Amino acid sequence: MARWLTNRNRQAAPAVVLSDVRPEYADGVQASTALVSGGLAGEGFRLRLRLHGDGPLDHSATPFLPLLAILAAASGTDGVVDGSVDAAALDGAERAMAVQAGFFDLRAPKLQASEVVAGGAAAGSGEQAAGGRQGRGTGLFFSRGVDSMATFLTDRSEITHFIVIDWVDAPYLSEGLVAATAGTRAAAESIGVPLLRVTSNARQLLDANPGWLIFHGQLLAASALLLSPQLAEVRISSTVSAGDPTPNSVHELSTDLWSSSRTAVVHRHAVTGTRVDKTALVAGDDWAMRWLNxxxxxxxxxxxxxxxxxxxxxxxxxxxxxxxxxxxxxxxxxxxxxxxxxxxxxxxxxxxxxxxxxxxxxxxxxxxxxxxxxxxxxxxxxxxxxxxxxxxxxxxxxxx
Ligand SMILES: [Zn+2]
Structure with a gap:
């Protein structure tokens, strides 16, 4: 625990560097991958963000910005991208991570990149900020918990895709997990909403420090940005109620800042009220009760x-x-x-x-x-x- 205080007070070490961004394809799984080195990544670790299915992915360095931000913060240093990133996502990631660093007593990193591309986004509504829809959909992270169920019941006319985060890397894969993911797929199929299954090996690098509770929001944001060629907007359901100051990796003060000029990452409170009100919404829907997990x-x-x-x-x-x-x-x-x-x-x-x-x-x-x-x-x-x-x-x- 004292590590956080140490990080905050320490002078910045050499930056964490993200480089060599490239795609990988194997057995119907597409991945965008990047090498990170320095700080907690040591000599080098290849981060992988995968989609188990069809459809285009963002193979630039942009989707890796949230993970670079938390890796740099947890390493007590800054982040440097050797590659091309979206200007809005770079600026937003630094600001989002500053909020999160304040929550968890980390050092807020500076982020820079060798190539920064302006997305031409107009200020204004979510659609404009997302660089136009261009036929792209609206995704919702779907764990089948009370929060994401309540968001779907509230927003169902707008949701075109579910996204599930799943684990295939050691030591996280298990038979129970396979069964749970099969349940999520069945829940989605039963109402005809396509499910995008995303996996990552990020936990192998970040579970020990800073830990899942502190970095899961960054992984959700990275997954949303990975899918930007398919999704103009991705919604993340809030666990804490609106106005609740409890620090959380997914929080109304930071989530939307992870957006790029192509894809809006949107923090959603399904209801104004507490978890009791969300649960009442879920209890009133047979499908949600059938699949609640x-x-x-x-x-x-x-x-x-x-x-x-x-x-x-x-x-x-x-x-x-x-x-x-x-x-x-x-x-x-x-x-x-x-x-x-x-x-x-x-x-x-x-x-x-x-x-x-x-x-x-x-x-x-x-x-x-x-x-x-x-x-x-x-x-x-x-x-x-x-x-x-x-x-x-x-x-x-x-x-x-
Ligand atoms: Zn239980």
């Missing part, structure tokens, strides 16, 4: 029903009137005892969702159980006392 614990399709994320979702579904349907998607029943049992393992990122749920629950044993879970989580975080947690607490008290 919130669980990261179960190794396969469906939801374990016992992890904190499942229990939070189940309690919320029960609150909004869908309690009789939990058995269709969750492997274990919702009980007060199960909620009490998850007290020690609730992640910090779920704190706001817990608070908004407790606000809405009626007095009774279930509300008492969640209050106890919340108290335990807060006490545990306070005891850890990491720099990041202190910063989040500070932002929260500043915002109040």
């Amino acid at each position: 919130v669980c990261f614990t179960k190794n396969g399709e469906g939801n374990c029903g016992a992890c904190p994320k499942c229990l939070l979702t189940m309690t919320t579904l029960d609150l909004v009137g869908a309690g009789d349907r939990l058995g269709e998607r969750f492997d274990a029943p919702l009980t007060v005892e199960a909620v009490r049992a998850c007290a020690e393992t609730v992640p910090r990122t779920a704190l706001e969702n817990q608070r908004s749920l407790i606000d809405r629950l009626d007095d009774g044993p279930m509300r008492d159980a969640w209050r106890q879970v919340l108290a335990n989580t807060e006490a545990g975080l306070a005891a850890k006392g990491s720099a990041l947690e202190r910063r989040i607490a500070q932002r929260r008290s500043d915002g109040e």
Whole structure:
């Protein structure tokens, strides 16, 4: 944890360099690849962004800018591209990363490139900023969680493609993951929305530092820019509610800044309100309830029903009137005892969702159980006392 503070205070080391951008093709998989070296990339690592299917990709260095930005920040240095990038994406990536660096106590990197191409984008509406549609669609990152389900139910008349991020590189590939991705494909096919399956090896480089929670927004942005020949706009569903100061890799203060002059990356709050309101939207739609997938614990399709994320979702579904349907998607029943049992393992990122749920629950044993879970989580975080947690607490008290 102290590493973040060290990074912020350290003088910039030699820059991380991104070079040798080139395509690869194998077995129906197309990739755009780039070599990164310096900083955490050491002697060199070949980053790959792949599309498992047909359709044109952006083979310039532009899609790699968000990943270069987080790699440079986590390395405590700047980023240099030996190659061609979109001017708007270069400027935006530096600004987006400055926001994220403030969230996570990283050093905000400067980014530069050997060739910067102006996209001719006009200021104004999203369509103009995206350089015109030219027959291109609007994509939505689709994990089948409450957030992306709610966004689809709100925006469905505008969404032309789903995008799923999947993992095929060691050690992330598993049978359970294959089953979950098959479920996502079936969900998309059942309503006739094409699914673009994107994979990357970026976790091999960035999982250890800065970690998935801090860099997943950059991978989503990179994937969106990779698809710019097909998509004029890509929407990313917010996990935190509008106005919530909790730092997140996907946040309303940074997401849209990752846009290029060709493709608008758009942060979406499906509803004004909390996760309870999003869950109510999902509960009212049979298709969404049929395919809802919130669980990261179960190794396969469906939801374990016992992890904190499942229990939070189940309690919320029960609150909004869908309690009789939990058995269709969750492997274990919702009980007060199960909620009490998850007290020690609730992640910090779920704190706001817990608070908004407790606000809405009626007095009774279930509300008492969640209050106890919340108290335990807060006490545990306070005891850890990491720099990041202190910063989040500070932002929260500043915002109040
Ligand atoms: Zn679960």
